[in-house]
Structure formats: C-alpha cells, structure tokens
Amino acid sequence: MQIREIIKLIERKKAEKILLLCHHNADPDAICSAFAFSSLLNRIHSNLKIKIAAAQGPSRLSKQLLKFLPIILLEEPNFEKIDMLVLLDTNTIQQLDGWAEHVKASKAPLIVIDHHASHPDTEKLAVLCIADETASSTCEIIYRFFKELNVKFTKEEAQALFLGMAFDTRHFILANSYTFKAVAELLNHGINAKEALSMLSLSMDLSERIARLKASRRMKIMKINNWIIAFSYVSAYQASAARALIGLGAHVAIVAGEREEALRISLRATNDFYERTRIHLGRDIAKPLGEYFHGMGGGHAVAAGVNGVGDAEAALKRCWKILRLKLKSTRI
Ligand SMILES: [Mn+2]
Numbered sequence: 001m002q003i004r005e006i007i008k009l010i011e012r013k014k015a016e017k018i019l020l021l022c023h024h025n026a027d028p029d030a031i032c033s034a035f036a037f038s039s040l041l042n043r044i045h046s047n048l049k050i051k052i053a054a055a056q057g058p059s060r061l062s063k064q065l066l067k068f069l070p071i072i073l074l075e076e077p078n079f080e081k082i083d084m085l086v087l088l089d090t091n092t093i094q095q096l097d098g099w100a101e102h103v104k105a106s107k108a109p110l111i112v113i114d115h116h117a118s119h120p121d122t123e124k125l126a127v128l129c130i131a132d133e134t135a136s137s138t139c140e141i142i143y144r145f146f147k148e149l150n151v152k153f154t155k156e157e158a159q160a161l162f163l164g165m166a167f168d169t170r171h172f173i174l175a176n177s178y179t180f181k182a183v184a185e186l187l188n189h190g191i192n193a194k195e196a197l198s199m200l201s202l203s204m205d206l207s208e209r210i211a212r213l214k215a216s217r218r219m220k221i222m223k224i225n226n227w228i229i230a231f232s233y234v235s236a237y238q239a240s241a242a243r244a245l246i247g248l249g250a251h252v253a254i255v256a257g258e259r260e261e262a263l264r265i266s267l268r269a270t271n272d273f274y275e276r277t278r279i280h281l282g283r284d285i286a287k288p289l290g291e292y293f294h295g296m297g298g299g300h301a302v303a304a305g306v307n308g309v310g311d312a313e314a315a316l317k318r319c320w321k322i323l324r325l326k327l328k329s330t331r332i
Pocket residue numbers: 029030089115137138168
C-alpha cells in the first residue's frame with residue numbers, strides 16, 4: 001500500500017507544488033513513469049501542481065517519445081517554493097548532476113521510487129524510499145499504484161506505462177509473468193503494441209550510417225584463442241560503429257576516433273565473451289586505457305568508453321596490447 005503512504009504524506013504536509021525528478025539523460029522508463037505518476041496524483045487531488053524535470057534533459061529516444069505523449073519537461077526547475085520532491089528511476093542524487101546540491105539543500109520532503117536497490121545515502125535524505133527490485137521497471141511500480149487505488153488507465157497513461165516497461169525489459173526479453181500480466185491489461189486500453197514498440201526505435205541519420213559503413217571498411221581483425229577482435233576508427237559515432245561491428249560477427253569491437261585533439265574510444269563485447277573470459281571492458285580495458293591517455297575510461301562489462309588525448313592509431317595499438325595480455329592470461 002505504498003501509494004496510500006505517498007498520498008497520506010502529501011495530505012499531511014499539505015503539499016501542492018510537487019517536483020518529479022528523473023536521472024540525467026532520462027530514459028523512457030524515467031520520463032514515462034514520471035508522467036503516469038503525475039497523472040495519477042492529479043486524478044486523486046486535482047489541486048496539485050506537478051512538474052517533471054530531467055537532469056541534462058532527456059535521452060535522444062525519450063525526446064522521440066515526447067512527440068507521442070503529452071509529457072512536458074522543465075528545463076530549469078525552481079527548487080524554491082517546492083513542497084515535495086520525488087525521484088523516479090533514480091536511486092542516488094548524484095544521478096541528478098548539478099541538481100543534486102539543490103535536492104540536498106531543499107527543505108521539501110523527498111520520496112524515492114525506483115526498481116533498483118536503494119542506496120544508504122539516499123535513504124538518509126528521503127522520508128520515503130520505495131525500492132522494489134522485483135519490478136521490471138519504475139513504470140511497473142507505477143502500474144501497481146494504479147491497481148492499488150483501483151484507478152482506471154487513460155489511453156495515454158497506459159501507453160506511457162507500456163513504453164517504459166518495454167524499454168527497461170529490452171522489449172520484454174527481461175520480463176517476468178507479472179510484467180506480462182500488466183502489459184496484457186495495458187493493451188486492453190486501446191494501445192497497438194506494434195505501433196507503440198516502433199516508437200522505441202530511433203531511425204539512423206545519414207552520417208551515422210556512413211560512420212558505421214566506414215568503420216567496417218577500415219576494420220582490422222585479430223584472432224586470439226578463437227575470439228575475434230575488430231579494431232577500427234571513425235571521427236564520430238564510435239559507439240554506434242562498435243555495435244555495428246559486433247552485429248557483423250566480432251566478439252569484441254573497439255572503435256577509436258579523434259577530433260580536435262580529443263580522443264574517444266568505444267568498446268563493445270558480446271555477453272558470451274564476458275561470461276567466458278570474465279574480462280570486464282570497463283574495469284580491465286577502458287580504465288587503464290583512460291589513464292594512459294590522460295583522460296578517463298570506464299563503463300560496464302560489455303560496453304565501455306574512454307575519453308582522452310592522443311591519436312586513434314596509438315590508442316588501438318595500446319588497447320590491443322592490454323587485451324592480448326588479458327586474454328593470454330585467461331587462456332579461454
Ligand atoms: Mn528503469
């Protein structure tokens with residue numbers, strides 16, 4: 001009965017101006033959950049003035065969804081005169097970049113709603129932390145709020161919740177039976193699944209297509225222990241190009257590029273590569289590479305990036321050296 005707790009809190013604090021905050025580069029789960037949540041609260045108390053904001057603006061994909069859903073994002077929210085703050089899909093205030101300080105300094109009570117494990121520092125700041133790791137997405141938590149209150153979905157609310165769930169479960173690959181039950185119900189509210197899912201794919205512009213094709217033309221292939229490593233360089237869209245090389249069949253793709261002295265390297269690997277070698281691209285490759293090139297490197301196991309200073313060719317050579325050593329010591 002978490003939503004009832006939130007409503008009680010709003011009533012007790014006589015909160016009227018509520019600010020919903022999404023993490024930087026807000027993804028569809030973040031903006032859609034914020035939209036559906038604001039819409040739900042407004043249906044309970046129509047006097048509430050709820051605003052939504054995303055640190056550094058929404059992601060490119062989220063921007064596309066803004067064309068289809070009536071979501072309005074504030075660019076620079078005013079943290080003064082706010083009665084209540086709610087963090088959605090965000091479990092640390094660091095994910096709010098520059099706004100973190102405003103949240104820390106604010107006297108307004110803070111509520112956190114997320115499907116990631118709650119962070120101890122955030123728990124100290126918040127009056128209420130809803131961190132439900134059983135939910136596929138923040139949108140699934142908001143879906144449950146509607147059910148708890150027995151509020152019927154409008155078409156727009158259902159569509160937003162559907163899109164957030166679809167995005168966070170990678171088009172339902174990661175969904176469990178609860179997600180499918182929720183989705184089945186949402187689809188009864190006049191949503192066309194095929195149409196909605198197509199909103200979640202971005203069309204590629206011409207320069208990105210050319211970058212990918214150039215990267216594949218310039219690609220050098222190395223083989224070690226039956227792993228295929230592809231190296232290439234392009235001056236823009238390194239991440240997209242690296243993904244493309246994985247799509248072509250490489251186990252690991254490393255694409256470097258330089259622009260006005262700035263060096264960028266994108267690294268991608270297949271899940272299979274990480275599972276068998278335990279080589280973590282962010283920790284084992286990107287981090288030392290970033291340090292070597294006087295910049296920063298890091299990321300996830302199968303997707304990482306480096307920013308530094310230097311030339312692309314030297315970067316690829318260095319990268320191959322680190323990776324080869326790692327692979328030789330694993331012998332897998
Ligand atoms: Mn999420």
